[in-house]
Amino acid sequence: MVDNEPPPVILTIAGSDSSGGAGIQADLRTFAALGCYGSSAITALTAQNTTGVQGVHPIPPVFVSQQAYFFVDSLLQLSSVLSDIEIHAIKTGMLHDTDVILAIVQALKGHYTGAKMPPIVCDPVCVSTSGHTLLQPGAIGALINDVFPISTLITPNRAEAELLVSSKYPGFTISSLEDMITAATRLVVHGSACLVKGGHITASLQDVERVIKTYSQVSVVKDELLEENMEILQIGNDGLRSPRLVVDVLDLGGDLTLFVRPFIVSENTHGTGCTLSSAIASWLGRGQDLKSAVRSGIMFTHLGITTAHKIGQGHGPLNHLHSISQLIIPKRTPSNPFPFTRLLIQKSQPVWKQYVEHDFVKLLGQGILPKEAFIYFIKQDYHYLKYYARAHGLLASKSNKFSDIHSAADIVLHILRELEMHRSFCAHFGITADELESTPQSIPTIAYGSYLIDIGMQGDSAKLTMALLACLLGYGEVGLWLKREASKPGSWVKLEGNLYLKWIEDYSGSDYQAAVRTGLAKVEEQAVRDPPSPARLQEWCEVWEKCTWLEKSFWDAAMSGDNTTKTS
């Protein structure tokens, strides 16, 4: 996650699915995808795959409760998971049998005695999609009487709602939206809100409209359906006008909400119920209210089905990872305080090295750089600095905040001060201000300078910043490198009597290095505030590397003696 807040912790109390598509595996994947930390109490191990459940290995109830809550017992001296980790929401799934249910409820009530329980989402798992019994028939009473009253929400599907309602109204069946509402109404009396899931009921917009007319307190939440003023979005897709719908009914105790979305034909529905209840628990753990959490959970699950990949031979799993992407710039850490700049340098390592360890720099460090090479360089650099100042003016014009306009203007002023150094060097070598001004620009100077302006015109301020960085950081690197090498015993760098000492001192000095620090902080902050996609990072790297190469070419030209100056 981008922020540094600790994630909400969600506890799942459910079965394990070896194939990974349902059970705690789906729960934990959902928690992770929604930025939550998952812990788990496993109630039973199932050996299953996408084609069905092949075996169930129940866990002794005392052990299930031990996973969730260890009584501070004179023998075991164990502290509980619950008392170690603060839980922000709980979901329950397959609870297997009455003993397991009672152990769990006892553990939860024991732990939260006198304290507020976190929200609990109970997925009343009874039978697998493939028809395998996942809750012993005798345990339905315990589910209703012990789990529902401590739950915030229960999430039965059609078959589960029929089974649960039938315990009081024998033979109850669901075949319409109205039946779903009846089921919800009959289930909320047990103390929790109820979401009756409509994945197995066919519905249409007409059904929804009929229900709205029949019931007084009904609101409707539509997702992925065409709303008003969205005519353009159905271009070429008439099927969007009157789609087959899935409707889930949420009853908050008289307050009804229908969640309506398009029906999807899919084989990949293994673990749908686990995913939905886990997603709702995650959103509750993240602080959403129940209705918002239900809507978010439904859409998370809907997209999981729609974007699922084919895994296994039967009813494959959902795609839980549809809404996450990989960050490509590592997080800032104490040992890597500039991860973005490091990445830029690493990705352009050969050119960067050719630039900052250029022969020009090495000869300059030894004090044996031919005077004419330095004079050539300093004259061209004078022209370059005009482009560089203009590019920062352009940066100011592209900025949206006074603080950014301020810092761009500061750099322009800094460049103008740098000019003074050029003038004094030139005076030292007998070059007049007029001669400096009238020196023709070389082709590498025009190429580099114009490229800065072009990038500035073409892209946003972030891209322009990448272009401006190679000069700022490269001269800073050269300055520090020469200074560090000079400090070694018997160094090849000679400071004493070096004709170019002032140049070295200027770029390794505190004024210039402060500008480097400011620039570093700025691009790192930019990369955190607005992390680039891989495509955008690639563009940034290309711009940075091109400027690095243009810097190298600039020194190449100085060393080769100005063969490229053809025009002014």
Place this chain on the structure above:
Amino acid sequence: MVDNEPPPVILTIAGSDSSGGAGIQADLRTFAALGCYGSSAITALTAQNTTGVQGVHPIPPVFVSQQAYFFVDSLLQLSSVLSDIEIHAIKTGMLHDTDVILAIVQALKGHYTGAKMPPIVCDPVCVSTSGHTLLQPGAIGALINDVFPISTLITPNRAEAELLVSSKYPGFTISSLEDMITAATRLVVHGSACLVKGGHITASLQDVERVIKTYSQVSVVKDELLEENMEILQIGNDGLRSPRLVVDVLDLGGDLTLFVRPFIVSENTHGTGCTLSSAIASWLGRGQDLKSAVRSGIMFTHLGITTAHKIGQGHGPLNHLHSISQLIIPKRTPSNPFPFTRLLIQKSQPVWKQYVEHDFVKLLGQGILPKEAFIYFIKQDYHYLKYYARAHGLLASKSNKFSDIHSAADIVLHILRELEMHRSFCAHFGITADELESTPQSIPTIAYGSYLIDIGMQGDSAKLTMALLACLLGYGEVGLWLKREASKPGSWVKLEGNLYLKWIEDYSGSDYQAAVRTGLAKVEEQAVRDPPSPARLQEWCEVWEKCTWLEKSFWDAAMSGDNTTKTS
């Protein structure tokens, strides 16, 4: 994940950790964070938290093997998880005892008879950080003789390496890099590559240099350390110069690699070994070679420790989610083919509705819009179209590909054709071309037109595209809406004899709607190719909404009769 490739499937064969920080919970979270699909065979349930292991519930071996592989047995008639789902890599963790080990090896060998096994990363878990025995002492022989030979890599930590080597070299201990290398050399003879983890050994750059001199075939991979030409990155942080190091030793059978990184002081190391082996398995499943996978896995784990949040009272878990972020634009699906445009419209719904259902439009649809309002509008729109054409010229100048330059130029030509409609309307209403040209621009016209140019100057082509979209899509929406309303029996829209019929027909017609479709496809493609960060999306939404509001203001001005025209 951004792409639509099915994820690699990774199987973990390990224990369950109720607290979620280690075991299959850490494994599954790692798989998810690295874009892989996780399945699991649980060998034992542990009741544990961040302070220690409070209980272990072993799973009968026959059931463990059932989870991973169901023999086609006359009684059970179960197909195996392995034969249902193609596995791309396997990791093993806590294997508990000899029976479990033998059952697993038998199942794997049985399934892959005559076929290539996927890469197996064996984390030879023996003892928990808190000192709890996780592998029965008698089982070490089975681990070495049965699991190592089928493994691609084993990943012992210091204590495990000592224990494993001691079975042949009694009393073997590790206290230096050289000892780690000896351990690796002694363990690779069992048939797999070996990564001896150095988290519990203190090392320095001098140690690494000494080892390089001593051994012939050693390469060194440094991460998060200052490499050459990175002087600027250590500004203000002298500790980066000679850090305490962690060194992991990889032996590929004589070919040694040292993975070197800064040591981190952290309490959050619960599940480090599980995470590392799972991350390596994930990268292997994603097709990386072993050395790259080890490096990626090490850095994933390193960042997990460095960025960990405080969870629990003891040794907390790593942060497995450090490298993922939430995508904010839902994936394109059949029922939501334009998710990005839908998001734009939804986020600006009130203004968008005021724009496309403007009184101007309603009166125009009824054919009762005052002529002077329409004339006012059409004259101002004439000026607006010049800005709009210029803005597309600017878009062409900001494009990097010939195809984008082409499409921008096409739109300029399209706008020039739209001008013809204006001229013919104006002729119809008795307005000459000269009069049209000399009409002063109103303030809303200047505001909207100049805003387009300003956004174009300020941002990149994506941002400019957002500014250009409100006009394109809004007129398309208005055209379709009027046409659809007109088709209803007894509609308020009157086409017959409507003075503005041609206007309605133009915007609902195929030429204009084709342009709408092209625009939609382009922005949707842009959002997929270069998904924006939340900050960037926010900017885009603001630009889109401002243009929507400027469009509304444009019609407001027409209805209010040009009170705002003060200058030309």
